[in-house]
Amino acid sequence: MLRLNDISKTFYPGTVNASLALDGLTLHIKKGDFVSIIGANGAGKSTLFNAICGSFYLDRGQVLLDGRDITMLPEHRRAHQIGRLFQDPMRGTAPDMSIEENLALAAGLGGWLSHVSAHDRKAFRDRLALLDMGLEDRMSQPVGLLSGGQRQALTLLMATYQTPKLLLLDEHTAALDPGTAEKVLNLTKDIVEKNDLTCLMITHNMQSALDLGNRTLMMDRGKVIYDVSGEERAKLTVSDLTEKFHERSGRALNNDRMLLG
Amino acid sequence: MDKILTLGQTALELGLVNSLTVLALFLSYSMLNVCDLSTDGCFTLGSAVGAIVAIAGHPWLSLPAAMLAGALSGFVTATLQTRMGVQSLLAGIVVNTGLYSVNMAITGNKPTLTMNKTPTVFVFAKDLLKGTPLQGQQTLLVLLIAVALAIVFLRLFLRTKLGLAIRATGSNADMVRSSSIDPTFTTTVGLCLSNMLTALSGCLMAQQQKSYDINKGSGMLTVALASLLIGGVIFNKDKRMTLRLIGTVIGAFLFRLVYTLALRFNMPAFMLKAVSSVIVIIALSGSYFKDQIPFLMKRLGLRGKGGTSNAQAQ
Numbered sequence: 001m002l003r004l005n006d007i008s009k010t011f012y013p014g015t016v017n018a019s020l021a022l023d024g025l026t027l028h029i030k031k032g033d034f035v036s037i038i039g040a041n042g043a044g045k046s047t048l049f050n051a052i053c054g055s056f057y058l059d060r061g062q063v064l065l066d067g068r069d070i071t072m073l074p075e076h077r078r079a080h081q082i083g084r085l086f087q088d089p090m091r092g093t094a095p096d097m098s099i100e101e102n103l104a105l106a107a108g109l110g111g112w113l114s115h116v117s118a119h120d121r122k123a124f125r126d127r128l129a130l131l132d133m134g135l136e137d138r139m140s141q142p143v144g145l146l147s148g149g150q151r152q153a154l155t156l157l158m159a160t161y162q163t164p165k166l167l168l169l170d171e172h173t174a175a176l177d178p179g180t181a182e183k184v185l186n187l188t189k190d191i192v193e194k195n196d197l198t199c200l201m202i203t204h205n206m207q208s209a210l211d212l213g214n215r216t217l218m219m220d221r222g223k224v225i226y227d228v229s230g231e232e233r234a235k236l237t238v239s240d241l242t243e244k245f246h247e248r249s250g251r252a253l254n255n256d257r258m259l260l261g
Numbered sequence: 262m263d264k265i266l267t268l269g270q271t272a273l274e275l276g277l278v279n280s281l282t283v284l285a286l287f288l289s290y291s292m293l294n295v296c297d298l299s300t301d302g303c304f305t306l307g308s309a310v311g312a313i314v315a316i317a318g319h320p321w322l323s324l325p326a327a328m329l330a331g332a333l334s335g336f337v338t339a340t341l342q343t344r345m346g347v348q349s350l351l352a353g354i355v356v357n358t359g360l361y362s363v364n365m366a367i368t369g370n371k372p373t374l375t376m377n378k379t380p381t382v383f384v385f386a387k388d389l390l391k392g393t394p395l396q397g398q399q400t401l402l403v404l405l406i407a408v409a410l411a412i413v414f415l416r417l418f419l420r421t422k423l424g425l426a427i428r429a430t431g432s433n434a435d436m437v438r439s440s441s442i443d444p445t446f447t448t449t450v451g452l453c454l455s456n457m458l459t460a461l462s463g464c465l466m467a468q469q470q471k472s473y474d475i476n477k478g479s480g481m482l483t484v485a486l487a488s489l490l491i492g493g494v495i496f497n498k499d500k501r502m503t504l505r506l507i508g509t510v511i512g513a514f515l516f517r518l519v520y521t522l523a524l525r526f527n528m529p530a531f532m533l534k535a536v537s538s539v540i541v542i543i544a545l546s547g548s549y550f551k552d553q554i555p556f557l558m559k560r561l562g563l564r565g566k567g568g569t570s571n572a573q574a575q
Binding site: 076096108109110114115 | 420421429431432436438444
């Protein structure tokens with residue numbers, strides 16, 4: 001499904017700020033996998049997502065999606081196969097435009113000169129109703145008026161409107177209050193299950209890293225240092241994970257956010 | 262009474278001609294969030310092409326010719342900022358400077374052209390209206406039709422997928438990319454269309470005033486921006502798109518009306534640009550100061566309190 005072959009990326013090469021963000025990382029994700037990714041700040045988790053999405057070009061290595069080499073494909077041409085959510089709820093939607101207009105762009109219906117038909121509007125309403133946030137009655141309101149949680153739920157809907165091959169979640173509930181975060185996380189689970197999506201989720205919450213999905217990756221210094229699934233993963237606890245981190249990286253895991261929860 | 266009517270009509274005609282540039286800025290500045298500093302040069306470009314083609318005996322052809330020239334200019338500005346790494350503002354300035362030479366070349370190194378005996382679209386309309394109740398109103402009529410067409414076009418266009426993508430580019434370019442649309446493309450289309458309208462505006466103004474000069478467009482960006490911001494005050498953001506579009510035209514009219522009135526009260530004509538600058542400054546910094554007022558009040562309030570407590574102590 002998704003295959004990363006020995007990918008590397010150095011930022012600011014040849015300067016004192018040079019940093020090796022991805023260090024010969026190789027990874028194979030099977031169709032239908034739900035993978036949680038953990039790691040300290042600066043481990044290269046978001047950089048990994050950026051590499052998959054094409055926010056920059058790699059120094060070395062290949063990205064293959066469904067057998068197709070997308071390494072040199074620009075970001076917007078990968079986008080209809082890859083849905084992505086960021087930690088910042090503001091990044092996924094256009095605040096000055098209405099909910100309907102945002103959805104129309106995400107749905108990608110019709111040609112350049114087509115506009116939203118009554119039929120499309122009905123489809124948008126039905127999808128919005130699934131979020132159970134009352135957004136279906138506010139379709140003509142600008143997205144900028146919505147709360148962070150509502151915007152993130154809308155972004156989730158937009159990212160999965162045309163079923164993507166891959167869904168990337170970059171701590172997408174971290175900026176929300178606990179109640180809303182749980183709601184958005186449940187929505188995510190529903191949508192992923194219903195569409196049988198392949199999904200990668202970065203999280204700082206070790207417990208939910210173990211609770212959600214069927215595989216967990218631990219990253220450090222641009223590499224995957226621990227990759228666990230199946231029975232071994234089922235037996236793991238949060239303290240096992242911290243121990244594993246210490247064992248594999250040779251450092252203590254000194255990140256409060258990761259230990260919390 | 263007649264005098265007031267004439268004044269109103271002059272303001273209306275000038276406002277309508279300008280409103281095409283204001284609509285262009287509505288597209289580039291308000292929708293695409295690009296401040297297109299090539300507006301002045303592009304306006305003159307439209308005037309130059311319009312004048313030359315009309316003088317050559319093709320008044321109708323002059324309109325699409327000017328629009329095409331404008332679109333080309335917009336294409337260059339857009340290419341510089343999206344594909345060649347030139348900053349957005351700088352791209353506009355560079356194109357604006359370059360257009361001076363282009364405009365001189367178009368008019369054969371003549372800084373001014375007169376079109377007193379040239380058949381323009383207005384002359385054509387005048388002949389057409391002869392004997393009808395609208396006789397003598399050709400300027401107003403031609404401009405009204407042009408502006409109405411531009412508004413209808415923009416209203417329909419901004420509802421299309423491409424129009425939505427252009428609006429989204431100005432609002433959140435990341436989101437456009439994740440919708441599988443290339444912001445480079447939407448910026449290019451947006452600037453081409455906007456410069457097309459600017460050039461049409463210049464073309465119609467040259468023909469209406471029966472004269473062209475190389476400085477025709479100088480200061481036009483600020484004048485149009487002032488009108489746009491006045492229009493924005495009348496119909497603010499949350500309102501419907503049609504109203505916002507009409508608001509820009511009303512803004513252009515009001516700006517010209519105030520200016521025409523000021524001229525009547527013996528304000529020298531050269532003050533036009535200072536007035537438009539001041540309006541833009543007030544409109545832009547007004548909202549800034551509105552946010553600052555609570556802080557200022559607080560600071561003043563604290564100092565005031567301090568003063569009274571001192572007084573009490575004494």
